[in-house]
Amino acid sequence: MEDNFKMIAKTFFGFEEILAKELQMLGAQDVEQGVRMVSFKGDKGFMYKANLALRTSLKILKPVYFFRAYNEQSLYKGIMSMDWSKCLNANQSFVIDVTLHSDHFNHSQFVALKAKDAIVDQFRERYGKRPDIDKDHPDVRINIHIHADQCSVALDTSGASLHHRGYRTATNIAPINEVLAAGMLLLSGWDGQGDFLDPMCGSGTILAEAAMIACNIPANINRKEFGFEKWNDWDNDLFDKIVDSLMKKTREFHYTIKGYDKAPSAVNKAKDNIINANLDEYVTVEQLNFFETEKETRGPLHMVFNPPYGERLDIDMERFYREIGDTLKQSYPGTNAWFITANLEALKFVGLKPSRKIKLFNGKLEARLVKYEMYEGSKRTKFQREEE
Known part of the structure; x- marks a missing residue:
């Protein structure tokens, strides 16, 4: 041994x-x-x-x-x-x-x-x-x-950083690091037991990581190589055995994973990346503006996204974050919505109280992963129902 x-x-x-x-x-x-x-x-x-x-x-x-x-x-x-x-x-x-x-x-x-x-x-x-x-x-x-x-x-042992998963060939202006996306999903409690939405999906990184978590697919299965493959003691047979044993532990997924983006170029890139990752049977991507959508599913919805911060994208932050809050409030009952932002000022404009705030870094930028719980009906009726 x-x-x-x-x-x-x-x-x-x-x-x-x-x-x-x-x-x-x-x-x-x-x-x-x-x-x-x-x-x-x-x-x-x-x-x-x-x-x-x-x-x-x-x-x-x-x-x-x-x-x-x-x-x-x-x-x-x-x-x-x-x-x-x-x-x-x-x-x-x-x-x-x-x-x-x-x-x-x-x-x-x-x-x-x-x-x-x-x-x-x-x-x-x-x-x-x-x-x-x-x-x-x-x-x-x-x-x-x-x-x-x-x-x-x-x-x-890894060689290039493990965030290079091997599925992402196309990116848009501000892609999120794959390891950061996976960590946010795990912190949010995403386990694949429900419907999932990324309403601002960009090149599809959060969608791909969410699908791999849901199906228990190894994160780096699409990677071309690892550092240890060039070592003197590299054991190809042992590596193949490990791959087989991990792939035997993948599981079925019975819900939906959806992504929206209003930019056609982002939607095309996301679709390409999802196909590269062999995840297209689990994930659908549509060209939609989140602020004009409403919740499609009946059960609880798990939402994780990475809105623009204004670092590289030129938008009216105050209005943009207010629209996030309004859309969640009016159109997404029964949703646990998580997003990351390095624009800590802009969070004030969401107009909702986050139930969790976790300090993270997106590159060099200090950020917060925030959670908003959108109840079915009003919060008061939810608590009344629970008391009854």
């Missing part, structure tokens, strides 16, 4: 708890939450599984070496003392990503350069040839994290 080893799943601020829950459900050992990360243990098969199935992870790192570094010399010596032939050969390419929280080092580029020198010098001394640097498509991604004088070296 393969030995378990420690891994680190990186995520966005505010998603640590749901990522930890995802890891526990998948079967990870020793799950511990940190800030923007969750550490856990598993074997090689679990490493493949975590990369394929986790919805709220951006990267999965495998720490391989630790040492203390407080200046240029100790950094070089520490990197040099690791046996790099175990994870890299002279014919491969590599790149180094650096994260710093240290008074001893203040320039990540400098740390990356010193570490690169140490790795290259080791190969030259031992084998007379060296691996190349490739920033765009390296065979091996190395992650160096320095906190005070503690330096940890990790291999990036």
Whole structure:
């Protein structure tokens, strides 16, 4: 049996708890939450599984070496003392990503350069040839994290960030990150047990993530490749087994998932992306202006969307957010409506009291994920009915 080893799943601020829950459900050992990360243990098969199935992870790192570094010399010596032939050969390419929280080092580029020198010098001394640097498509991604004088070296098992799901070829002006979309859906309690609407669907990211959650389809099943596929110990048969076992756990979906957008170009892009993700049997997209629609379904409706913030789109914010509130109030009874916004001022114009507010970040922008509960009839009659 393969030995378990420690891994680190990186995520966005505010998603640590749901990522930890995802890891526990998948079967990870020793799950511990940190800030923007969750550490856990598993074997090689679990490493493949975590990369394929986790919805709220951006990267999965495998720490391989630790040492203390407080200046240029100790950094070089520490990197040099690791046996790099175990994870890299002279014919491969590599790149180094650096994260710093240290008074001893203040320039990540400098740390990356010193570490690169140490790795290259080791190969030259031992084998007379060296691996190349490739920033765009390296065979091996190395992650160096320095906190005070503690330096940890990790291999990036994912390669490119896991928000690159592989289904989105077409985007519109302000697409939402796939991991952010999945995290919002999980925070909103979306589990596929009802009808779903994204009334401002853009290029369809929230719709695709909602359908994958509803059907328990692994988040990264459409991805072209992972970092570990270029490692010396890559096990193709084991990977195929993990894919098969995950696909056996998908489930039927008996409700509707719909998206609206008033821009024809966005609707076309969303349709293309949904087809790319093989989700077109679950998701329909229509060209409609949300402010001119009303609720179509009889049962409860779950709504999650990402309205424009005015960062990149030029709109009258006050009026726009007031219309969101009016449309929800007048046309969407029996709806739990969630949306994210980085325009915290504009929230005042919705004219409804949110029942939840969760702090998140959309890129560098501080945002809020807000929930509005629209009752059937008035709120008062709902509570009267419950009392009766």
